[in-house]
Amino acid sequence: MADEVRTAQPKEFYRKYLEQGVRPDNRELGEFRPTVLDIGSKNGSCISTAEGSALIRLGNTIVICGIKGELAEPKTETPTEGYLVPNVELSAVCSPQFRPGPPSEQAQVLSQFVANVLKNSQCVELEDLCIAPGKMVWVLYADLICLDYDGNVADACVLALTAALSNTSLPVVRVDEETGKTETDFKEEKKIQLTCTPISATSAIFEDNVLLVDPTRQEEELSTGLVTVVTDGKNICSLEKPGGSPLKDQQMRLCIERAFQRHTEACNLITQSQGSTLSTLTSPLVDR
Amino acid sequence: MPDTRRITGPEETQSPFAFCPQFLAQSAEAFSDGKRRDGRKAEADHRPVFLKAGLISQAKGSAFAELDKTKVVCAVYGPHEVARREDFSMQGQISCEVKFAPFSCRVRRQHVQDGREKDLSTQLLEALEPAVRLDSFPKSQVDVFVTVLENDGSALSAAITCASLALADAGIEMYDLVVACTARIHGTSILVDPSFSEENLKTVSGEKPGGQVTLGFMPSLRQVSALCYHGDTDLDVLSQATQRCQDTCHKLYQVVQDTLVKSVEQRMNNS
Numbered sequence: 001m002a003d004e005v006r007t008a009q010p011k012e013f014y015r016k017y018l019e020q021g022v023r024p025d026n027r028e029l030g031e032f033r034p035t036v037l038d039i040g041s042k043n044g045s046c047i048s049t050a051e052g053s054a055l056i057r058l059g060n061t062i063v064i065c066g067i068k069g070e071l072a073e074p075k076t077e078t079p080t081e082g083y084l085v086p087n088v089e090l091s092a093v094c095s096p097q098f099r100p101g102p103p104s105e106q107a108q109v110l111s112q113f114v115a116n117v118l119k120n121s122q123c124v125e126l127e128d129l130c131i132a133p134g135k136m137v138w139v140l141y142a143d144l145i146c147l148d149y150d151g152n153v154a155d156a157c158v159l160a161l162t163a164a165l166s167n168t169s170l171p172v173v174r175v176d177e178e179t180g181k182t183e184t185d186f187k188e189e190k191k192i193q194l195t196c197t198p199i200s201a202t203s204a205i206f207e208d209n210v211l212l213v214d215p216t217r218q219e220e221e222l223s224t225g226l227v228t229v230v231t232d233g234k235n236i237c238s239l240e241k242p243g244g245s246p247l248k249d250q251q252m253r254l255c256i257e258r259a260f261q262r263h264t265e266a267c268n269l270i271t272q273s274q275g276s277t278l279s280t281l282t283s284p285l286v287d288r
Numbered sequence: 289m290p291d292t293r294r295i296t297g298p299e300e301t302q303s304p305f306a307f308c309p310q311f312l313a314q315s316a317e318a319f320s321d322g323k324r325r326d327g328r329k330a331e332a333d334h335r336p337v338f339l340k341a342g343l344i345s346q347a348k349g350s351a352f353a354e355l356d357k358t359k360v361v362c363a364v365y366g367p368h369e370v371a372r373r374e375d376f377s378m379q380g381q382i383s384c385e386v387k388f389a390p391f392s393c394r395v396r397r398q399h400v401q402d403g404r405e406k407d408l409s410t411q412l413l414e415a416l417e418p419a420v421r422l423d424s425f426p427k428s429q430v431d432v433f434v435t436v437l438e439n440d441g442s443a444l445s446a447a448i449t450c451a452s453l454a455l456a457d458a459g460i461e462m463y464d465l466v467v468a469c470t471a472r473i474h475g476t477s478i479l480v481d482p483s484f485s486e487e488n489l490k491t492v493s494g495e496k497p498g499g500q501v502t503l504g505f506m507p508s509l510r511q512v513s514a515l516c517y518h519g520d521t522d523l524d525v526l527s528q529a530t531q532r533c534q535d536t537c538h539k540l541y542q543v544v545q546d547t548l549v550k551s552v553e554q555r556m557n558n559s
Contacts, residue, residue, distance in 0.1 A: 050391040060345035066391025070301035085297040092433040093363040095346040143390040148344045184308040
């Protein structure tokens with residue numbers, strides 16, 4: 001019965017729940033869905049062909065992030081800076097609304113959002129990616145693939161990316177100054193240092209006044225606007241509210257407060273998952 | 289032409305593996321003196337398999353397959369209306385798309401579908417079609433999307449097994465499940481379920497170059513749905529390799545069936 005009301009009159013269905021201050025999946029308004037994180041490294045679990053990887057499960061939403069390092073010449077105007085290239089892919093696997101082929105508009109917006117977060121927070125110092133000034137630098141390709149689209153992919157992407165970067169090790173590359181000969185040493189590895197951990201928190205605005213954090217796909221569809229706040233624990237790296245219902249000053253503050261709360265939660269999660277060495281078979285993709 | 293819909297890095301990048309002389313030597317050691325470097329005791333040993341059905345909430349049916357490090361995800365959508373009118377048919381259609389994640393291989397892959405992925409998509413389609421009751425969904429189409437998250441060899445057979453499990457999980461009527469297995473022929477050895485480095489073994493001088501055979505098999509019907517081979521081998525060795533694949537498929541069949549039963553049980557408990 002409940003399922004039928006949910007499909008036929010979703011707004012009515014939600015209103016009934018929200019009057020009581022809970023959501024249909026038993027969450028409070030400011031509560032995130034259960035989050036499982038698996039951080040991989042070259043020798044560990046997750047994706048061993050990537051220099052760093054992470055898989056996150058946020059309720060039903062699944063995002064996997066893999067970091068691949070390649071070598072290139074730096075730009076002339078910034079000879080000591082490497083590149084960091086994030087891309088989000090909403091693959092055809094994750095939802096019937098996406099088709100294979102070039103990225104949809106939504107995927108492009110998400111890629112740009114993730115790129116902005118990296119740029120604004122400066123969590124990776126691009127100068128750390130320099131091998132030989134003016135000659136060779138690292139290019140870090142961070143590819144995020146959504147495997148299950150059940151809302152709030154933005155938060156999942158940011159967390160997966162931060163987690164993957166926090167455990168990325170690159171082999172040592174040496175460039176001989178005289179001969180210009182390059183050599184890679186895979187036995188020696190250098191970990192990338194993050195200066196901060198940007199974490200995002202999205203809230204959906206329901207009926208112009210209720211704020212639902214970490215919206216599911218249905219909540220996103222019903223919402224009249226989304227607010228995404230990214231913090232690094234101290235500062236705000238990004239605040240996006242692309243149109244939608246206007247919010248009061250107080251509501252905006254609530255969103256920011258929730259983002260800071262989420263930051264503490266997520267940081268604990270990253271530290272925990274780094275400490276544990278999960279075997280491949282216990283990855284969150286296959287909870288058992 | 290630059291890709292304007294993605295964030296692009298510098299125009300030319302090189303893999304760090306290109307500057308490592310030891311890296312090429314590594315794959316030669318993957319199989320030497322009759323020993324497999326990844327610790328498998330016999331040539332006919334399959335790596336540990338893990339399967340799970342129904343993990344993608346948005347899909348009609350889905351599956352995840354793991355052959356040790358090789359990881360494949362598959363989602364099935366439909367049946368839905370065929371997009372183009374001229375494709376009208378009383379038989380249903382299947383469309384298959386195989387995609388490698390950019391980070392799935394040692395050297396980074398591009399976003400745009402390349403020839404190898406198109407080739408694998410066709411092979412997957414041909415392996416699945418004989419097993420599906422196409423007449424049960426006339427005028428409509430079922431989409432099968434496969435993403436290879438990590439390729440440590442035998443990606444095609446993982447994709448076939450995973451996709452047939454996902455189709456069954458989606459409730460698409462089938463004659464039988466398709467279980468697939470790959471074997472690498474190297475000299476006189478037949479390596480079942482080769483890893484990535486075993487797939488790229490260098491030919492021993494003075495011997496035939498060997499080859500690779502992938503068999504899609506329907507164990508209950510005892511029928512072959514796909515047989516794909518490339519290389520240069522004696523017919524005897526090839527039929528021996530095919531036989532070995534078939535034996536392995538029978539063993540895998542049990543695992544696939546168990547997974548399917550488990551997912552049905554889980555579904556019944558949830559509803």
